[in-house]
Amino acid sequence: MAFEGLSDKLSAAFKRLRSKGRLTESDVKDAMREVRLALLEADVNYKVAKDFVAAVTARAVGSDVLTSLTPAQQVIKIVDEELTSLMGAENSRIQFSSKIPTIIMMCGLQGSGKTTHSAKLARYFKKQGKRPLLVACDVYRPAAIEQLKVVGEKAGAPVFDMGQGDPVKIAKKAISHAKDYGHDIVILDTAGRLHIDEQLMGELKNIKAEVGPHEILLVIDSMTGQDAVNVAKSFDEALGIDGVILTKLDGDTRGGAALSVRAVTGKPIKFVGMGEKLDDLEPFYPDRMASRILGMGDVLTLIDKAQEQLDFKSSEKMAKKLKENSFDLDDLLEQMKQIRKMGPLGQILSMLPGVKGQIGDEEAQQGEAQLRQVESIINSMTRAERAKPAIINPSRKRRIAAGSGTKVEDVNRLLRQFDQMQKMMKQFGSMGGKKGKRLRAMMGGMGGPPPGM
Numbered sequence: 001m002a003f004e005g006l007s008d009k010l011s012a013a014f015k016r017l018r019s020k021g022r023l024t025e026s027d028v029k030d031a032m033r034e035v036r037l038a039l040l041e042a043d044v045n046y047k048v049a050k051d052f053v054a055a056v057t058a059r060a061v062g063s064d065v066l067t068s069l070t071p072a073q074q075v076i077k078i079v080d081e082e083l084t085s086l087m088g089a090e091n092s093r094i095q096f097s098s099k100i101p102t103i104i105m106m107c108g109l110q111g112s113g114k115t116t117h118s119a120k121l122a123r124y125f126k127k128q129g130k131r132p133l134l135v136a137c138d139v140y141r142p143a144a145i146e147q148l149k150v151v152g153e154k155a156g157a158p159v160f161d162m163g164q165g166d167p168v169k170i171a172k173k174a175i176s177h178a179k180d181y182g183h184d185i186v187i188l189d190t191a192g193r194l195h196i197d198e199q200l201m202g203e204l205k206n207i208k209a210e211v212g213p214h215e216i217l218l219v220i221d222s223m224t225g226q227d228a229v230n231v232a233k234s235f236d237e238a239l240g241i242d243g244v245i246l247t248k249l250d251g252d253t254r255g256g257a258a259l260s261v262r263a264v265t266g267k268p269i270k271f272v273g274m275g276e277k278l279d280d281l282e283p284f285y286p287d288r289m290a291s292r293i294l295g296m297g298d299v300l301t302l303i304d305k306a307q308e309q310l311d312f313k314s315s316e317k318m319a320k321k322l323k324e325n326s327f328d329l330d331d332l333l334e335q336m337k338q339i340r341k342m343g344p345l346g347q348i349l350s351m352l353p354g355v356k357g358q359i360g361d362e363e364a365q366q367g368e369a370q371l372r373q374v375e376s377i378i379n380s381m382t383r384a385e386r387a388k389p390a391i392i393n394p395s396r397k398r399r400i401a402a403g404s405g406t407k408v409e410d411v412n413r414l415l416r417q418f419d420q421m422q423k424m425m426k427q428f429g430s431m432g433g434k435k436g437k438r439l440r441a442m443m444g445g446m447g448g449p450p451p452g453m
């Protein structure tokens with residue numbers, strides 16, 4: 001999971017600091033030495049780590065911090081603020097042009113995730129009611145054009161291609177096509193290479209000169225750490241970029257690129273890729289990321305995800321069912337599906353304050369497997385059984401277990417938990433006033449109490 005190693009080391013350093021009560025200058029310096037080491041191990045650029053620790057130390061050894069009632073807390077607050085400003089302080093958005101269409105040029109090395117992220121961006125904009133057009137300017141590999149068509153279709157965005165022609169001509173034609181067909185955003189998926197070379201840069205410069213993109217976004221693979229930062233520096237020097245999309249952050253336990261890229265290149269991270277699916281794209285908010293790194297969760301992103309993914313009409317319907325005590329196994333299944341749309345369980349849980357570090361990857365995977373098991377058990381039931389679990393007798397249980405590849409005990413456990421859940425809901429249902437209403441709405445929105453409650 002992203003930043004896992006760094007988070008663990010920082011929290012160990014802060015734990016020691018907290019255990020001290022009063023702090024001296026040398027306590028702060030010891031802690032900062034640990035922070036510096038943690039940053040270097042996370043593959044943060046050497047100079048960035050050095051400057052970061054110097055900035056925090058300068059603020060933290062001030063007398064108002066050391067003599068305050070909660071000195072350790074103040075030091076952590078300073079680290080939080082400096083981490084945020086290291087990553088750029090504010091969320092940097094895409095600049096939309098007043099002239100339609102806005103042209104976004106995607107560039108990056110091969111395999112960085114450029115094509116996937118062109119489609120993720122298209123999907124992101126579509127959800128905002130825009131009409132993006134994807135353009136296949138990676139003409140050297142026929143498979144690249146095909147790949148863009150596949151992901152474009154999944155994103156629900158049309159793909160403009162002219163086979164293996166001249167990328168500059170293709171880009172120009174695509175822009176006039178976009179004007180004719182009312183596309184307000186054009187996303188150019190350009191060619192990548194294994195290494196930066198003159199031919200690649202020459203081609204990108206030509207496209208830039210001829211079509212004048214409003215945004216040049218560089219896609220870099222976060223797992224490649226400092227190499228990604230060096231790539232960003234070279235692209236910026238040669239081409240001039242407006243921002244970065246940092247991909248595969250979901251698998252980067254270190255996070256050095258995320259922390260260094262802004263400081264080294266002066267260019268902001270605008271989005272991060274958090275998985276292979278097209279919905280796994282998040283606008284980058286430095287303050288929220290700092291909060292995640294420090295194990296304080298990221299409730300704001302969780303709320304954004306819920307607003308994007310959850311169907312609130314269905315939540316209202318569920319709240320009503322809870323009140324009437326008619327919530328059945330079909331409803332449970334629907335709610336579980338909604339929660340799963342928000343992403344892997346481990347990722348969702350890590351956004352809750354205090355949870356990071358408490359739940360390991362293995363436990364999150366176990367939880368995920370349990371959810372899948374519950375889903376397949378319910379899927380093996382008939383309509384009548386889901387609506388009225390009381391009719392599930394031993395022979396039905398055997399059939400359900402065989403159908404879902406589970407054991408009769410697993411079916412029994414689910415039925416027992418669901419029974420307890422219904423009893424609990426009955427209590428909520430009969431609870432009057434604002435409190436009862438709030439609890440029901442919350443349970444409806446969160447998919448009912450989790451099995452086992």
Ligand SMILES: Nc1nc2c(ncn2[C@@H]2O[C@H](COP(=O)(O)OP(=O)(O)OP(=O)(O)O)[C@@H](O)[C@H]2O)c(=O)[nH]1
Pocket residue numbers: 108109110111112113114115116117144191192193247248249250251272273274275276280
């Ligand atoms: N886990 C994870 N995988 C990703 C992410 N983004 C892309 N990938 C995977 O990385 C691989 C490369 O992505 P592509 O989009 O093909 O990369 P590209 O830069 O277009 O590569 P070329 O077409 O070879 O130039 C694919 O297998 C993607 O599924 C991400 O954010 N997280």
